[in-house]
Amino acid sequence: xxxxxxxxxxxxxxxxxxxxxxxxxxxxxxxxxxxxxxxxxxxxxxxxxxxxxxxxxxxxxxxxxxxxxxxxxxxxxxxxxxxxxxxxxxxxxxxxxxxxxxxxxxxxxxxxxxxxxxxxxxxxxxxxxxxxxxxxxxxxxxxxxxxxxxxxxxxxxxxxxxxxxxxxxxxxxxxxxxxxxxxxxxxxxxxxxxxxxxxxxxxxxxxxxxxxxxxxxxxxxxxxxxxxxxxxxxxxxxxxxxxxxxxxxxxxxxxxxxxxxxxxxxxxxxxxxxxxxxxxxxxxxxxxxxxxxxxxxxxxxxxxxxxxxxxxxxxxxxxxxxxxxxxxxxxxxxxxxxxxxxxxxxxxxxxxxxxxxxxxxxxxxxxxxxxxxxxxxxxxxxxxxxxxxxxxxxxxxxxxxxxxxxxxxxxxxxxxxxxxxxxxxxxxxxxxxxxxxxxxxxxxxxxxxxxxxxxxxxxxxxxxxxxxxxxxxxxxxxxxxxxxxxxxxxxxxxxxxxxxxxxxxxxxxxxxxxxxxxxxxxxxxxxxxxxxxxxxxxxxxxxxxxxxxxxxxxxxxxxxxxxxxxxxxxxxxxxxxxxxxxxxxxxxxxxxxxxxxxxxxxxxxxxxxxxxxxxxxxxxxxxxxxxxxxxxxxxxxxxxxxxxxxxxxxxxxxxxxxxxxxxxxxxxxxxxxxxxxxxxxxxxxxxxxxxxxxxxxxxxxxxxxxxxxxxxxxxxxxxxxxxxxxxxxxxxxxxxxxxxxxxxxxxxxxxxxxxxxxxxxxxxxxxxxxxxxxxx
Numbered sequence: 001x002x003x004x005x006x007x008x009x010x011x012x013x014x015x016x017x018x019x020x021x022x023x024x025x026x027x028x029x030x031x032x033x034x035x036x037x038x039x040x041x042x043x044x045x046x047x048x049x050x051x052x053x054x055x056x057x058x059x060x061x062x063x064x065x066x067x068x069x070x071x072x073x074x075x076x077x078x079x080x081x082x083x084x085x086x087x088x089x090x091x092x093x094x095x096x097x098x099x100x101x102x103x104x105x106x107x108x109x110x111x112x113x114x115x116x117x118x119x120x121x122x123x124x125x126x127x128x129x130x131x132x133x134x135x136x137x138x139x140x141x142x143x144x145x146x147x148x149x150x151x152x153x154x155x156x157x158x159x160x161x162x163x164x165x166x167x168x169x170x171x172x173x174x175x176x177x178x179x180x181x182x183x184x185x186x187x188x189x190x191x192x193x194x195x196x197x198x199x200x201x202x203x204x205x206x207x208x209x210x211x212x213x214x215x216x217x218x219x220x221x222x223x224x225x226x227x228x229x230x231x232x233x234x235x236x237x238x239x240x241x242x243x244x245x246x247x248x249x250x251x252x253x254x255x256x257x258x259x260x261x262x263x264x265x266x267x268x269x270x271x272x273x274x275x276x277x278x279x280x281x282x283x284x285x286x287x288x289x290x291x292x293x294x295x296x297x298x299x300x301x302x303x304x305x306x307x308x309x310x311x312x313x314x315x316x317x318x319x320x321x322x323x324x325x326x327x328x329x330x331x332x333x334x335x336x337x338x339x340x341x342x343x344x345x346x347x348x349x350x351x352x353x354x355x356x357x358x359x360x361x362x363x364x365x366x367x368x369x370x371x372x373x374x375x376x377x378x379x380x381x382x383x384x385x386x387x388x389x390x391x392x393x394x395x396x397x398x399x400x401x402x403x404x405x406x407x408x409x410x411x412x413x414x415x416x417x418x419x420x421x422x423x424x425x426x427x428x429x430x431x432x433x434x435x436x437x438x439x440x441x442x443x444x445x446x447x448x449x450x451x452x453x454x455x456x457x458x459x460x461x462x463x464x465x466x467x468x469x470x471x472x473x474x475x476x477x478x479x480x481x482x483x484x485x486x487x488x489x490x491x492x493x494x495x496x497x498x499x500x501x502x503x504x505x506x507x508x509x510x511x512x513x514x515x516x517x518x519x520x521x522x523x524x525x526x527x528x529x530x531x532x533x534x535x536x537x538x539x540x541x542x543x544x545x546x547x548x549x550x551x552x553x554x555x556x557x558x559x560x561x562x563x564x565x566x567x568x569x570x571x572x573x574x575x576x577x578x579x580x581x582x583x584x585x586x587x588x589x590x591x592x593x594x595x596x597x598x599x600x601x602x603x604x605x606x607x608x609x610x611x612x613x614x615x616x617x618x619x620x621x622x623x624x625x626x627x628x629x630x631x632x633x634x635x636x637x638x639x640x641x642x643x644x645x646x647x648x649x650x651x652x653x654x655x656x657x658x659x660x661x662x663x664x665x666x667x668x669x670x671x672x673x674x675x676x677x678x679x680x681x682x683x684x685x686x687x688x689x690x691x692x693x694x695x696x697x698x699x700x701x702x703x704x705x706x707x708x709x710x711x712x713x714x715x716x717x718x719x720x721x722x723x724x725x726x727x728x729x730x731x732x733x734x735x736x737x738x739x740x741x742x743x744x745x746x747x748x749x750x751x752x753x754x755x756x757x758x759x760x761x762x763x764x765x766x767x768x769x770x771x772x773x774x775x776x
Contacts, residue, residue, distance in 0.1 A: 002023065002024055002025055002026040002074065003024050003025075003074065003075045003076065004024055004025045004026065004074060004075065004076050004077075004078060005025075005026050005028065005067075005070050005071055005073075005074035005076070005077045005078065006021070006025055006026070006027045006028070006077075006078040006080050007027075007028055007029070007030055007067065007077065007078070007079055007080060007081070007094055008027065008028075008029055008030070008080045008081060009029065009030055009031070009032050009081050009082065009087070009090060010029055010031070010032070010273075010277055011029045011031070012274065012277035012278060013029070013113065013276075013277040014027045014028060014029040015027075016113050016277060016278055016279050017080070017113060017118055020114075020115040020118045020119070021118065025078075026070060026074070028066070028067060028070060029063075030063060030067065030081070030090065030094060031060070031063055032090070033089075033090055033093060034056060034060050034063060034064055034067075034090075034093055034094060034097055035054045035055060035056045035057070035060070035093050035097055036054065036055070036057065037052055037053065037054060037055075037140065037144055038053045038054070038055045041148060043144060043148075044141055044144060044145065046145075046568065049561050050141055050561050050564050050565075052137070052141065054093070056097065064097060064098070067094070067098055068098050068099070071098045071100060074104075075104065076104050076105075076106060077098070077100055077104060077105050077106070078105075078106045078107075078108055078122070078125070079091035079094055079095065079105065079106070079107045079108070079128070080108050080109075080110075080121070081094070082109075082283065082285070083109035083110070083111060083283060083328070084132075084283075084285055084328075084463075084464060085132045085133075085135050085136040085139075085464070085554060086136055086464055087109075088128065088129055088132035088133050088136065089132075089133050089136040089137065089140075091107055091128055092128050092130070092133045095128060102127075106125035106126075107125060107126050107127055107128050107129075108121040108122060108124070108125050108126070109121060109126075111282045111283040111286075111328060111329050112276075112279070112281070112282040112283070112329075112334045113276065113277065113278075113279040113334070114279055114334050114335075131553065131554055131555065131556040132554050134553050134554075134560040135550045135551070135553040135554035135560070137560060138549075138550055138553050138560040138563060138564060139550055141564055142166065142546070142564055142567065143165060143166055143167075145564075145568060145571075146164070146165065146166045146537065146571070147163060147164065147165055147166075149571070149572065149575045150163075150164040150530075150534065150537070150575070151163045151164055152579075153533075153575060153578055153579055153582075154526060154529070156579065157529060157578070157579075157582050157583075157584055157585055158522075158525060158526055158529055158584070158585045158586075158605075159522065159605065159607065160607070162476075162522070162526060163476060164526065164530065164537075165472065166537060166543065166546070167455075167460060167461050167465060167469050167543065168469055168472045168473050168476070168478075169526075169527070169530055169537060169538045170455075170460055170538050170540060170543045171451060171455065171460075171469050171470070171473050171479075172473050172478045172479060172519065172523050172526070172527050173527050173530075173531065173538045174446065174451065174454060174455075175445075175446055175451070175473075175479055175517050175518070175519045175523070176519045176523060176524050176527045176528075178443060178445060178446060179445070179518065179519050179524075180636070181442065181443050182442040182443060182445065183636065183637055185442035185443075187439050187440055187441075187442075188213075188439070188440045189213075189437050189438070189439050189440075189491075190211035190212060190213050190437075190438060190440075191211055191212040191213075191214075191215065191217075191218035191435040191436065191437055191438070191492075191494070192207070192208075192211050192435070192436050192437075192438045193207065193208035193211070193212070193218070193221060193384075193433070193434070193435050194206070194207050194208075194433075194434050194436070195207075195230075195375075195384050195430060195432070195433045195434075196430075196431045196432045196433075197230065197375075197386075197428040197429060197430060197431060198420060198428065198429060198431070199429070199431065201420070202420040203420075203431070204386055204388070204419050204420060205386065206373070206375050206384035206385060206386035207384065207385060207386075208221075208382060208384055208385075209382075209383075209385055210382075211438070212435070215437075215492060215494070218435035218494060219435070219494055219501070221380065221435065222433060222435055222494055222495075222496040222501050223501065224377075224379045224380055225377060225379065225380070225430075225433055225496055226496065226499055226500075226501075227379075227499070228377050228378045228379040228380070228430075229377075229378040229427060230375050230376070230377060230378075230384070230427065230428040230430055231375065231376045231378070231425060231426065231427050231428070232373055232374075232375055232376075232422050232423065232424055232425060232426045232428065233374045233375065233376040233383060233424070234373070234374045234424065235371065235372075235373050235422055235423070235424050236371070236372045236373075237369060237370070237371045237372075238369075238370055239367065239368070239369060239370075239392075240367075240368040240369070240370045240389070241365040241366065241367050241368065242365060242366045242368070242395075242397070243365050243396075244315075244360040244361050244363060244365075244395075244396040244400070244402075245357065245360070245361065245402045246289035246317040246330065246361055247289055247291060247317070247330035247331065247332050247357055247358045247361045248330055248331040248332075248354060248357050248358070249286055249287045249288065249289060249319075249330060249331065249463070250269075250284065250285050250286055250287065250331070250463035250464075250466065251287070251452045251453060251456045251463065251466060253268060253272065253284070253331055253353075253354070254268050254269070254448070254449055254452050254466060254467070255449040255450070255452060255453055256353065256357070256402065256403060256449075257350060257353060257449075258447060258448060258449030259403040259404075259449065260353060260403055261349055261350065261353065262515075263346075263350070264448055264481075265448040265449065265452060265466060265467045265470050265471075266467045266470070266471050267346075268350065268467075269284065269467045271346055271347050271350045272284035272331070272350065272354075274343075274347060275341075275343075275347060275350065275351055275354075278343075279334060280333065280334060280338070280341050280351055281331060281332065281333055281334060281351065281354055282329050282330070282331055282332050282333075282334060283328060283329070283331075284331055285463040285464045286328035286329065286330065286331060286463055287319065287328075287456075287462070287463050288319050288328040288329060288330055289317040289318070289319050289330045290316075290317065290318070290319065290328075290329055290330060291316070291317070291329060291330055291332060291358070291361075291362075292329055295329065295332055295336075295358075296314055296316075296362065298335070298336045298337075299336050299358065299359055299361075299362040300312050300314060300362060301336070301337075302336040302337050302359065303359065303362060303363055305337075307363070307398060307399075310364065311363050311364050311395065311396075311398065312362065312363065312364065313362065313363060313364040313365065313395075314362060315361060315362060317330070317361070330358070331354055331358075332354065332358040333351070333354060333355045333358060336355070336358070336359060338355070339352070339355060340352055340355075356399050356400040357400055357402075359399055359400075360396040360399045360400035361396075363395055363396035363398070363399065364393070364395040364396065365395050365396070366391065366393065366394055366395040366396060366397045367391070367392045367393040367395065368389050368390060368391055368392060369389070369390045369392055370387070370388070370389050371387070371388045371389075371390075371418075371419050371422075372385065372386070372387055373385070373386040373387075373388075373419060373422055375428060386419060387419075388417070388418045388419030389417065389418065390417075390418045430496075431497070432495060432496065432497045433495070433496040433497075434493060434494065434495045434496075435493070435494040435495075436491070436492075436493050436494075437491040437492045437493070438491075439489075439491070439510075445513060445516040445517060445518065446516065446517045447515055447516060447517065448470050448481065448515075448517065451470060451517060452466045452470070455469070458540050458543075458544055459544035459547055459548070460540065460543045460544055460547060461547070462547065462550075473523075477520055477522060477523070478519065478520060478522065478523030478526060478527075479517050479518065479519055479520065479523055480517070480518050480520055481515060481516070481517055481518075482513075482515075482516070482518065483512075483513060483514050483515065483516075484511075484512065484513045484516070484518075484632065485512055486509040486510050486511040486512030486513075487509070487510060487511055488507050488508070488509060488510075489507065489508055489509075489510045490505050490506070490507050491505070491506055491507070491508060492504070492505055492506075493505075493506055521587060521605055521609070521610040521629075521634055521635045521636075522605055522609070522610075524587065524634075524635075524636060525585055525586065525587040525605050526585075528585065528587070529582075529585040532582075533574065533578045533582055534571075534574055534578070536570075536571070536574075537571075546567075549563050586604040586605045586606075587604055587605050587610075587635050587636075588602055588603070588604035589602065589603050589604070589635055589636070590602045591603060591612075591638070591639070591640045591643050592640040594614055594644070595644075597614075599614050599615045599616075599622075600614075600615065600616060601613070601614050601640060601643055601644075603629070603635045603638055603643065604635060605635065608628070609628060609629070610628070610629045610633075610634070610635045611626050611627060611628050611629060612626070612627045612629065612638070612643045612646055612647075613625070613626055614626075614647065625647060627643075627646035627647050627649070627665070628646075628665050628666075629646070630646070630665065630670075630687075631669075645688065646665075648688060649663060649664050649665055649670075649687055649688070650662045650663060650664035650673075651663055651664075651688075653672070653690050653691065653692050653695050654691075654692030654695060654696075655692075656674060656692075656695070656696050656699065657674075657675070659674055659675045660674070661673070661674045661692070661695045661696075661699070662674075663681075663687045663688075663690050663695070664687070665687060666678075669681070670685075670687035672690070672695050672698055672699065674695075674699055679698050679699050679702045681698065682698070708724065709723050709724045709725075710722075710723060710724075711723060711724060711729055711746055711747070712746070712747065712749070714751045714754065716751040717733075717751065719732075719733065719734050720732075720733045720751060720754050721733075722740075722746050722749060728740075729746040731749070731754055731757060731758075733754055733758050736758055738754075738757050738758055740757075741757075
């Protein structure tokens with residue numbers, strides 16, 4: 001048996017490290033956390049200084065058993081979990097659960113998985129840092145207390161099965177408030193003036209610095225320019241330079257991978273984890289922009305070798321955030337001479353992005369020559385302005401250009417790559433002068449990446465929490481990430497050409513969204529309830545101050561139980577008061593009255609989601625009518641007219657095989673009912689627009705799929721069938737779904753085989769009885 005047992009979190013990491021160490025080391029994985037708080041309400045003993053009760057989950061018992069055995073046989077146990085608070089807590093849990101001895105246990109950390117880094121870590125072991133452990137425990141305890149106490153309040157006052165979390169609730173609040181900003185936004189139109197001078201290669205654009213609010217003013221400007229003389233009044237040329245961005249932190253990597261590669265935050269972190277564990281990049285959860293001296297020298301060598309001496313410029317970046325966790329490095333490649341890696345395409349693309357960003361951060365500035373020309377108009381007091389830019393030296397741009405969230409901004413129309421040779425006093429030949437109606441735009445909805453950026457700006461969350469927060473708010477149904485189609489909008493264009501003015505009305509698509517975060521109705525109602533009754537929990541400043549307190553605990557400046565105690569007392573009182581005094585929250589909104597019967601029409605959240613109601617619940621003679629909202633509709637924005645449309649369903653759309661076809665909307669979306677069977681409508685097809693021909697086509701298509709699904713029916717019992725499923729053929733017998741053994745051909749299975757397999761999977765079911773095959 002090896003003298004040393006080294007424990008890491010993941011098997012991939014273990015495999016990489018094992019290759020660096022000799023036969024004296026056994027490297028094993030704990031597969032993440034080996035224990036967690038018990039699921040019951042007594043997980044935290046509030047009266048006993050917030051003492052926690054932990055348990056080893058069933059799926060980790062075998063791992064713990066194996067590690068205990070190996071730890072007893074080893075002379076020294078090395079705990080090599082990640083270097084952040086979460087990793088420190090994993091080491092502590094291992095130490096405690098495996099009953100390790102202080103004198104034979106070593107804690108080591110490294111921020112890259114390379115042979116020199118691992119050997120250096122082994123030469124410099126330390127003890128478990130209980131300040132970091134306490135900071136992680138404080139976060140875990142606080143979040144458990146908030147979740148366990150808030151969730152029952154939401155079940156009683158809003159809707160069953162809801163849950164709330166500390167950081168997640170703040171993230172939902174940001175998205176809800178942004179959506180309301182957009183809904184309230186009043187678009188304003190103004191006319192933008194752009195002139196085109198010269199022809200061919202010498203053509204360039206100039207723009208009027210201000211816009212006209214009224215069409216009459218824009219038209220007057222164009223009329224005044226008929227026959228005007230356009231002269232270059234001034235020329236200003238000055239050098240400009242652009243510097244590269246700092247190497248990636250967790251949040252900037254998530255943002256840039258979203259913009260450049262289209263990756264979600266969770267996908268980026270999953271890929272980065274694999275790159276780290278295979279030894280290709282440094283640790284991927286960091287808010288530091290620092291590079292080690294070793295990295296700076298390696299980058300310098302690669303830049304000189306690949307691009308030349310004049311492309312190198314060493315930079316040492318400093319982390320702006322005062323809360324940056326521990327002494328991490330930025331995310332960078334472990335070896336700068338590896339421009340790419342072996343691996344799947346997604347890993348390759350992310351690695352190349354990290355390599356480019358890190359190498360560019362140590363390259364020279366890009367140098368430009370900027371020219372600004374002011375063009376006078378003989379008949380007006382205003383000047384047109386033309387800007388041009390010529391790159392003199394590409395510098396870091398040879399490798400990398402940072403993206404931003406506003407690259408589709410309309411304001412780029414007046415820019416030129418470069419201006420033709422111009423002289424002061426030169427008269428210009430006007431080709432065309434246009435006044436185009438442009439519209440102000442509401443604030444942009446959040447993408448996953450821009451939400452991470454906002455959370456970081458507010459000091460909410462840390463590198464390890466961004467991805468889980470964004471996944472959680474979507475999984476809980478408070479936020480959806482989706483594409484939405486825009487709407488057609490008309491705009492006016494006035495054009496002066498060859499001495500005459502033409503007028504046109506054009507159309508454009510506006511408001512289209514791709515991969516944006518939208519609050520759901522239940523998300524908005526829960527947010528409003530929390531803001532009203534638990535404002536401290538969803539207050540941005542409070543949440544940021546909690547993060548600062550965690551940082552102080554990690555630095556040994558604050559006792560974690562004191563911090564929890566100060567929070568919990570007032571919070572628990574708020575919970576008790578809210579349960580006693582708060583009304584039910586349903587987000588109810590009155591839309592108006594029905595034009596035919598005069599009954600009240602309202603919209604609110606119900607047990608199965610948002611719905612419109614016609615009439616009152618206390619009307620004994622006439623029961624209210626209900627209709628579910630359609631996809632894309634919201635209780636905050638639905639109009640009376642849109643609500644009335646919902647009551648046009650169910651509607652008959654025709655006959656087929658002497659039976660009615662009826663379109664309706666149910667719990668699981670719109671469907672066609674025909675001869676007591678149900679057929680779901682394809683996504684995107686409006687139930688009010690379904691024709692008889694489309695309905696027949698949908699029914700026939702479903703029947704065809706069902707026929708292809710059926711492999712065999714048994715004469716002895718029609719309830720016994722062999723079907724084609726998502727994961728291959730299987731037997732359906734009564735209410736049982738039975739897996740077919742690999743060595744059996746579905747076409748040769750007999751009814752006796754079916755009964756035998758059913759007997760193995762569970763007792764043979766009575767027809768109609770609800771039974772399930774036993775899990776193996």
